[in-house]
Amino acid sequence: MEPEIVEPPLSAHEQALIRASVSVVEPFAAEMTVYFYAILFARYPEVRPLFPQAMDAQRGRLLRALLRIVDLVDDPESLVRFCGHLGRDHRKFGTLGAHYPAVGECLLASLAHYAGPAWTAEIAAAWTKAYGTVAGVMISAAEQDEAVRPAVWPATVVHRLPRGHGIVEITVRPHLPYEYAAGQYVGVETPWWPKLWRSYSPANAPREDGTLTFHVRAVPGGSVSGALVHRASVGDVIRLGPPQGDMVLDAAAHSDLLLVAGGTGLAPIRALVEEVARRGGRHQVDLFLGARTSAELYGVDDMLRMAQRHHWLTIRGAVSQEHIPGIRGSLPDVLAEYGPWYQHDAYLSGPAQMVVAATKALTLGGTSPDRIHHDPFETPVLSLP
Known part of the structure; x- marks a missing residue:
């Protein structure tokens, strides 16, 4: 309240x-x-x-x-x-x-x-x-x-998996119960940079064992991302802040969903797909993955396996700087080609430029702005929607 x-x-x-x-x-x-x-x-x-x-x-x-x-x-x-x-x-x-x-x-x-x-x-x-x-x-x-929850949650790194292109998948287990919704983001502090918080979205819906998985890319000059990618190992303890963000499934008014992901923006989108599965597949989901080259379409194999398990999930790619039959073009162009999407709730996650361009394309195609969901372009602790 x-x-x-x-x-x-x-x-x-x-x-x-x-x-x-x-x-x-x-x-x-x-x-x-x-x-x-x-x-x-x-x-x-x-x-x-x-x-x-x-x-x-x-x-x-x-x-x-x-x-x-x-x-x-x-x-x-x-x-x-x-x-x-x-x-x-x-x-x-x-x-x-x-x-x-x-x-x-x-x-x-x-x-x-x-x-x-x-x-x-x-x-x-x-x-x-x-x-x-x-x-x-x-x-x-x-x-x-x-009165109802801690200020921070210590969490132990329990798994670490390189995903290529500077991206590492890090799974942590909070020491106390951590409640969040698929699609939200979480402030993370490492022991190597005290008081310096950066936000990452869990790449999974809530699990029975309470673990969260983050996809982290080391960015130039990024103290926290660099520490998580190059220094964090199993057994290290990081700290989590409270979950934030409104890009959650309960915000959807339609049964058809359009999910759009670029780069590590795939993490909250993947969590939303898992959440749809947890709820029995009551939504029809069209997922678009965007990148500059096919090599940068990280996580696509994982998502294709999910599409094979779930009949309600359709996946398409959009590659803007490489000619590949079937997935050529920028995300806005590909969205316009397969639209219109005005009967869908759209969830967008990725670089700000991509989100802005996709939002414009969807709006021009008749999608109501209140049906387009995304969190802040940066997700700093003091910038909320």
Whole structure:
């Protein structure tokens, strides 16, 4: 259950003041986040251990969350939902209710610093009210969450399997029961990079033995992905944050499903296929796998075996940079060729460019936007749909 807003909603005038002030500081957004964390750690050094040593990614998350909150100031229901997600997720960092006033003080000081003469007492009052609302929702959500589940789940690596092209399949067993839905994603922290969290989608529906399998590709400069691919071995213990995301089967209104996967985006799509099987195959599923070359169509053999077992599952490939009879073309082109899909619920997972292009193709083909499901292009801890 989402917490209720703890303060009156902002008036239209207050919303306008907040948006106007953001437009003033937006050109200095990157510098402002650096300034914010500098004064936060200087004034309240006790909060520094909550954050990773490398702060670049964290600054970006703060900015995205701030802009998202501003975007939702006139939509109280969505604002409560978003801030509730943030409050629950912040538990894994060790955030306490006592930390919120410090953050609010430094946030307003940063906004005032970069707004300059445009910062007025009226704008400060509007931001104080807005931050009080956001902090109240986050604290309430965290308290409710604390009553029913842990903040983090230690999990032991029990299996490791290279899948080629820099991808490794890692299976972990949480030390405590871990409830999630197929299609969701999970924050992962490794012992080699404390406080640095990255999100991965389990490639399986919930299992009786409680294990989760992740498909991880080592990306250039990726500390967590590099550690998981090159350093993690059986017996190592990682930590999981709470499951997140709304790309779940219960969101479907139609009995026909269109699943579209590119790269390691196959993981949550595979989990959804398993979930359909767990429910007795009550959906007809068309699955499209996209890649630049046939060699990059990882996991296709596994999915073809699943199609042989399940009559309701049809699989097609789309290869954009290699001529292969039957699977030539980009994903949007192939989707348009086999469509229309307006009587399907569509689930998309993969690189942002692919998701955007596929969404456009489906919308042009008549698919209602509310029937197109995907999670954030990046799934950082502070960026939720």
